[in-house]
Amino acid sequence: MNLKSVMATFVLGTSLVSGGAISHAEVSADAEVKEAPQFIKKNFDVKNVVSENAVKEFFKANEKEFNLKVNKDLKLVKSETDDLGMTHYVYERVIQNVPVANSKVVVHTDQRGNVTAVNGEFHKEAPNKVRQLKEFNKNQAVDYAWDHIDVDREEADKVQESEIGEDFHTLTENSDLVVYHEDGEYTLAYHVELQFSQPYPANWQLYINAETGEVLKSANVVHEATGTGTGVLGDTKSLNTYAYNNTYYLFDTSKPMNGVIETFDNYGGQYSSLPGYYVTDSGNTFYSERQKAAVDAHYYAGEVFDYFYDTFGRVSYDNQGADIRSTVHYGNDYNNAAWTGNQMIYGDGDGSKFTYLSGADDIVAHELTHAVTDTTAELIYENQSGALNESFSDVFGYFVDSEDWLLGEDVYTPGVAGDALRSLSNPNAYDQPDHMNEYQNLPNTEQGDWGGVHINSGIPNKAAYYTINSLGMAQSEQIYYRALTVYLTPSSDFASAKSALEQSAQDLYGSSAANAVTQAWNNVGLY
Structure with missing residues (x-):
């Protein structure tokens, strides 16, 4: 299998608690294969x-x-x-x-x-007790994980010292003991997370049997998307920059957060050390062709921060003021952008299918909403929960850029006017279903788009379209944010999302708003 290929793509189209040792459990024959939330x-x-x-x-x-x-x-x-x-x-x-x-x-x-x-997720049929057995520790589980993904750990953990005295580690590792469940069986496993930006963008989530070392599940769940300065579309933007030794950096300390918004250029291409080099200018005027992608990445990251802070009081994607880091000019003709679990990476596009991907504010909002989801609902990136993960990112992309119902239209096929990646108002126009009678039962594999996360997201997207048209943007965005941060849980399916949005509407605005949400989902076949 090509390990790089298991990244979920935007175009086609997540620290646990340790405890006692448990091993594989026998479950009664009448147990649910996969319990619905x-x-x-x-x-x-x-x-x-x-x-x-x-x-x-x-x-x-x-x-x-x-x-x-x-x-x-x-x-x-x-x-x-x-x-x-x-x-x-x-x-x-x-x-x-x-x-x-x-x-x-x-x-x-x-x-x-x-x-x-x-x-x-109640897991009513889970076993009360299982025999306890654990053959290795969590550090060994990390070693098993590296072996499985076949990546050199040292290459993934390169450290780069910046011009202003900060060191950047490109690797994050976590390993904790959990009970893994699938097909009605419950197994002690280590959940290992490996996040890095090189030699390719990765947010690996692996479950390793704590008794045998067998990899029970693995997936790279990188959520891909596919002064003053001049942006990709030729517009001039005001930028928050930082002056040091007569040089200006795309380094924004002005936000009410513990960290910063910072933007880098990956001059060496796909396989150089990330995050790269700070984008700088001696005159605080970022007007060159090379700087355009960085100008937009920096500006739109600030715009998305402002949206979540001003609208919901949320301080960065984790609500704890985390750094928002972006790297532009990633790869060679790279037709994508990615949230890797700790930073954004933007390709330049090939000039035909895409131009610089940082030039679309709804793509930036889409990806940073994945980061919000990772720190709140933690929607599993497969099947209906994964389609909801994608849909909520699309919906908040719309909330940030509400001029039209299209997503990615500013950078997609630059030579063709009026097209886009997806549409909330007309998913069918971009080969997505907009009703449950068109739902596609796809396999939970790379080839099956992990159960159709980028395909079946058209159904909740169309429900959002109906909701926004009925209630307006101001109420709808509050309802969607409350559902995402209060009611949704990792395995939430479309029916759970409907209930979460109904309850959020009831909490905030009463029964008439809840009824509008109900009708919106009825319109797409969720009764």
Whole structure:
């Protein structure tokens, strides 16, 4: 298999908790092959749920409803009270204190302590106990992961010292013990994450059997997209820059964040050390042809930061003020852009299919929304959850660039007017379904677009189009942000997304808005 080819493409078209050792478990024959996420909304009898202990009592009183024992099957991760006064208690689903991979259970309460909804991945048929056996540690699991992807770790971890005294590591590694689940079976595994920018953009997610070392699943889930300065389209932009030793850098410290927005040029091409070299100018006027892609990457990264901060109070993609780093001129005629898990990479295009990909603000917004999703809902990049991952990025791309319903039109086929990569208003025009009766059941493989993440996203995109037309952009963007950051969980499918958006609309604007969301999804065949 060509390992580079498993990157999810925009054009075609994520630290765990360690615990006790567990091995493969036998599950009864009537267990669900893949449990669908649930969204339970009803009048629960328990009142005054205003603390962690009160939530425990709630679970005890409703044990038959959820088939969960709160002290054994759940572990509180956090509780947050939002601007509406609602509190959300987020739990990990655990087996013998080891978290089940890609699973959350969330209890939502109102200001009076009433439980308004409970949603997530309950795993009601998961085994209560499994035999404990672990043959190697998490550091060894990382070694297995490197062997599997066949990449030289030293090459991926090159360190570059910048002109202003900062060192840049291009590698991030994480390894933690989880319970991996697939086809009704639960197996102790190490979840290994390898993120790097060279020798190719990568955000590898691997699950390695903790007893045998077998790689149970692996995928490179890079979300690809496919002073003053002059941008790609010839427009002049004001830029926030940084002066040092009579040189100006595309280095923005003006945002209300802990980090910075910084932009680099990958002068050496695809295989040179990333992030590359700072884009500089002696006169603080970035007007050269070489600088155009960097001007747009820098400016639009700031625009997307401003959008999320001004609209939702979110401080960078992780809400913790993380650096937003971009590298332009990546590769040779590279017809894509990528969020690698720690930075953006933009190709120049081949001049025919694409021009400089940083020249489209909706593409920049699309990719940075993937980063927001990675730090909130953590939607698994496959099948319906993956299509939702893509769709939410498309929708927020529209919110940032709402002049039309098209995505990527500013840089796609520069010699052809009026076309684009996708359309929210007319997915069929770009070979996407816009109704469930056109849903494509594709295999969860590279050739199958990981279950159609870039294809079936047309259905939720069309639901968003109906929602925005009904409620307007101001209400719709708040509803979509709340659904993404409060209600969606890793395995959410289209039905879960409908419920999450309905509940978000109800929370924010009442029943009429919720009814509009319901109708929007009814229009695309989700009843």
